[in-house]
Amino acid sequence: MEIHYCALKKGITRTQEFEKKKLAPYAANVGVRCGHQCTYCSTPSLMRRHRSFQEVGKSPFAEGYAIVDPHAPDRMRRDAQRLRNRGLVQLCTIVDAWAPEAQALGLGRRCLEAILPEPGWTVRVLTKNAAVTKDFDIMEKYKDRVLVGLSITGTPAQGEALKVIEPYASPIRERMAALREAHARGLRTYGMLCPILPAIADGPEQIDELVRFACECGAEEIFAEAVNPRGRGLILTQQALLEHGYVHQGEAIGAIRNKRCWSKYVVGLIKHLQSSMRRFSDINKLRFLLYSSGLTPEDLAQVREDDAGVIWLGGNSALAPRGDAA
Numbered sequence: 001m002e003i004h005y006c007a008l009k010k011g012i013t014r015t016q017e018f019e020k021k022k023l024a025p026y027a028a029n030v031g032v033r034c035g036h037q038c039t040y041c042s043t044p045s046l047m048r049r050h051r052s053f054q055e056v057g058k059s060p061f062a063e064g065y066a067i068v069d070p071h072a073p074d075r076m077r078r079d080a081q082r083l084r085n086r087g088l089v090q091l092c093t094i095v096d097a098w099a100p101e102a103q104a105l106g107l108g109r110r111c112l113e114a115i116l117p118e119p120g121w122t123v124r125v126l127t128k129n130a131a132v133t134k135d136f137d138i139m140e141k142y143k144d145r146v147l148v149g150l151s152i153t154g155t156p157a158q159g160e161a162l163k164v165i166e167p168y169a170s171p172i173r174e175r176m177a178a179l180r181e182a183h184a185r186g187l188r189t190y191g192m193l194c195p196i197l198p199a200i201a202d203g204p205e206q207i208d209e210l211v212r213f214a215c216e217c218g219a220e221e222i223f224a225e226a227v228n229p230r231g232r233g234l235i236l237t238q239q240a241l242l243e244h245g246y247v248h249q250g251e252a253i254g255a256i257r258n259k260r261c262w263s264k265y266v267v268g269l270i271k272h273l274q275s276s277m278r279r280f281s282d283i284n285k286l287r288f289l290l291y292s293s294g295l296t297p298e299d300l301a302q303v304r305e306d307d308a309g310v311i312w313l314g315g316n317s318a319l320a321p322r323g324d325a326a
Helices: 016-020 051-056 072-082 100-104 107-115 130-141 156-165 172-184 204-216 233-243 247-255 259-280 297-305
Strands: 002-005 012-014 026-028 031-033 065-068 088-091 122-127 146-150 188-196 219-226 286-291 310-313
Touching: 012 072, 031 051, 051 065, 065 100, 072 107, 088 107, 100 107, 107 122, 107 130, 122 130, 130 146, 130 172, 146 172, 156 172, 156 233, 172 188, 172 204, 188 204, 204 219, 204 259, 219 259, 233 247, 259 286, 259 297
Parallel strands: 002 065, 026 088, 088 122, 122 146, 146 188, 188 219, 219 286, 286 310
Antiparallel strands: 012 026, 031 065
């Protein structure tokens, strides 16, 4: 993995997009390109015009490298102190503060230490790395102002397939263990089932397992989302699965590259999640993030008949950066 350094201009910024998603009105990021290298990642499409790619001489769609800002926590500390209107800030929105390159610099912990001592701030942690457990001690000091989430993208039964498409993230069992530990230590938690991929996590039994797991971990909310069809993510995911012998999963990913099939897949996800939440949890805790422009008119009408738990996101906003990094 090549590690490149690039200074961001901002520490804590307003983020209209994540506020619409009910995740946080503020964002804090530690880089532009994450070392977890998930094949389906939409960040390259979102951030493709960012100056850092020209600075390091890399295509945003190339593999095998990360771009990180070693001084990001210093900017966050500055903003945490100077901003008067305070609230919930997501760490992170475009990368992962506990990815390998961020771990090497201790960025996750340093970000927490930069923000949390300032009253009025709450941090929503989101990661795919079980290394976050090393920093639970500082979170315990501010446990009323920290929300812990690990992205759970499938059940342990699909763990080997997930390793293929999330090569440098922690194995799914380790992520689940980390969230269980957070709950056991009295930390606030939330569920992040994102993305729910076809033939990996979209079956009713698999969704039931994931919802029940989030509930067992005391999740205050459960966010879920279909895989983003923008950019090359679906192509790269399909190729990786097929190359490693996961033919059924690869073909299922390939199928949703067709808009009509993608639309049907999303409708199925919503119905399965609503059913599971109604049986095992509270439908009012569901936050299904949906860009309606991707649905066919027929499927759109079907979802609107019962949109409990759906957060409607419109237009082409999924394509454009919202000032979360600079």
